[in-house]
Amino acid sequence: MVECDEVYIVAGHKGQPDKVAKAGRKPRCRRLKGAPGRGTAETEKPPVFGMIQRTGEVVIRMLENVQQPTIKPLILQTIMPGTQIYTDEYNIYSRLEAWGYPHKTVNHSAGEYARDEDGDSFCEVHSNTMEGFWSLLRSWLRPHRGISQAKLPLYLSFFEFVHNVRKRGKSLLSSLLAVLVKKTPKPI
Template identity: 30%
Template sequence: MLPSPSESNIIEVFTKFPDQETCISYLEHIRWQNEPICPYCESKKNTKRKGTIRYQCNSCNRSYSVLVGTIFEDTKLSLNKWFFAIALILNAKKGLSSLQLARDIGVNRKTGWYLQMRIRKAMDEGNDTDLFNGIIEIDETYIGGAKGNHSKGKRQDRRDSGRNITGMQHKQPVIGLLERDGRLKLQVLEKAHGKTIKPIIQQTVSPDASLVTDGFGGYAGLDKHYKEHQVLNKNKEEYARGQYHTNTIEGFWTLLKRGIYGQYHKVSIKHLQAYLNEFTFRYNHKDSKTNFDILITKMILP
């Protein structure tokens, strides 16, 4: 099994999959446990086509390969370059620009961007149905940012959320829910107010959890639905109350914005959620020795 890029040299990842054959063998193990199954009729009766990666189904008479129905289907790029791109993206804590990725794997920028977007699609963890529990830090931020004092800028951003401001980059609100010592969820908001924020929280967090937020009005009333809701008055410089604080999620916002502004420079609202999925996946699997395997599994299983 492939070591995680965070635990091994990137070159080691590249050398483990030097050609198409080794990549296909790995994908067949992940998807089929080396026992091919027809994706059309689910029959295990097949004949391997000599000299190809395809199988002939002896039940429905259709041919197939392990790539059918996956993100890799119909790709013209070699799989070892796909794998190397995945390893590079997983290893880039602050993200990796499409131009840099293209240079690293020897493709043009358009292909590099295409690869990134397909990989980010697989990084979406929105189907996780296990509710967050324990202490949950909740905070919102604004991609596009305000200059100057963070607290003052954040309040101004809340008032301006969802509008274009003359002479300033459009700001997009994003909600973050962080399970202490656990998972992270990021969601782009149309506007930052209770009607959009509360449903996301209730769909993600167990009623038995303890919530920690600042005093933003969009969080008002959550105490009716949760075991505990600690509200920090940051206008009066109350940043912690014992074990209750939002330092972890605020630290993540710093990392996220350094990545977006430092690596990508500008992200359209249309694709912002995809970029958030990338940062979320890396955070949620940062301690995993098999994050490469996890991501490949999400990419290969239809």
Template identity: 30%
Template sequence: MSASQKRQLIERFALGVPVYRQRFRPVCSPATAEKFYRVLRACCAFEEQWRGPFDGVVECDETTFGGIRHGKTGWGAAGKVIVFGIVKRNGQVKAMPIAAHDRDSVMQQIEAHTREGSLYYTDRWQAYATLKLRGDHVMIRKEKGKPVGRDHINGIEGFWSYAKNWLAPYRGVPRQFFHLYLGEVCYRYNHRAEDLQALLDKALRVIDLDQITPLLVQKR
């Protein structure tokens, strides 16, 4: 692609315009645009990988991503991706797919992405019980879905809403590339007060293709 085509696609990506909505004003073929978008998402995910562990006050929670499906519901629903997230209170977010909704999967991410001595806010799921050995731990009590008292995990729950609303216009995300979309959403959230187009333009210039190639490999 020409430099002009890349600039136009970066602008449209920064504005959140899916490729299918560009059919009457195409910059290039849809397949080429999708591939370029994938590279941009990989740059976002690559930079998010280098974000250091959080400390201080953090909120932890889990959710699922995926459309409504017939059959089993809940954490074991077919086609759903389980995602664990951590928000530094009034700050940035980390989110990553996990293999299962269990203690080992969650604690592995907490140990990798937070520092000991942090103050953890979580729901009352028993998998979080051992957090008191890692730092201070506050378990949120809810009634009818709302927190009781002043303690809350509104930060991470707000991010789940942000992420799902942002992904909704794509009308479904290919499972093998979900990690890239999630990296993109985290990047957007963490740079929500900045000019995303300028950041992406810089990222394309400083990140080598070999660095993001492992992220572009389809995960099944």
């Protein structure tokens, strides 16, 4: 079971005053606030697409936009065909069944965040695992006080790694060092 969702992280051109001037706006003095609604990289609110296996690993990627042609390759290379996918009712997920994935949705606009379909008092249909991950990501990014779009993929990759190894504090160091010093096989 995999949940897919998207989030929009406000990320501008921190530390790059020439790009801010080209964008035709004054530098922000305090807090980086994007326009309301869905964003794009051009509007300094790049979308981040996430896929999380329940009780498993997460994959997150920053995208230029969130459209079916953009997310299809990510889904096809990351999720095995036939895997049950849970999402909200955003229309970019409407073709999941045509791509070979059973698909169930919750309707956030109607106040539905979880649904019990088989009457066992356990709500199987939800995207709350991914929503909880986004909450963790935002609270982790907050102390950085603004993120550059150029550096955002690095922040996302590191947070994905930390989440997937499930270690915090000093125990994370050994996992990080193991990845950094791991020898890659030479091509033949």
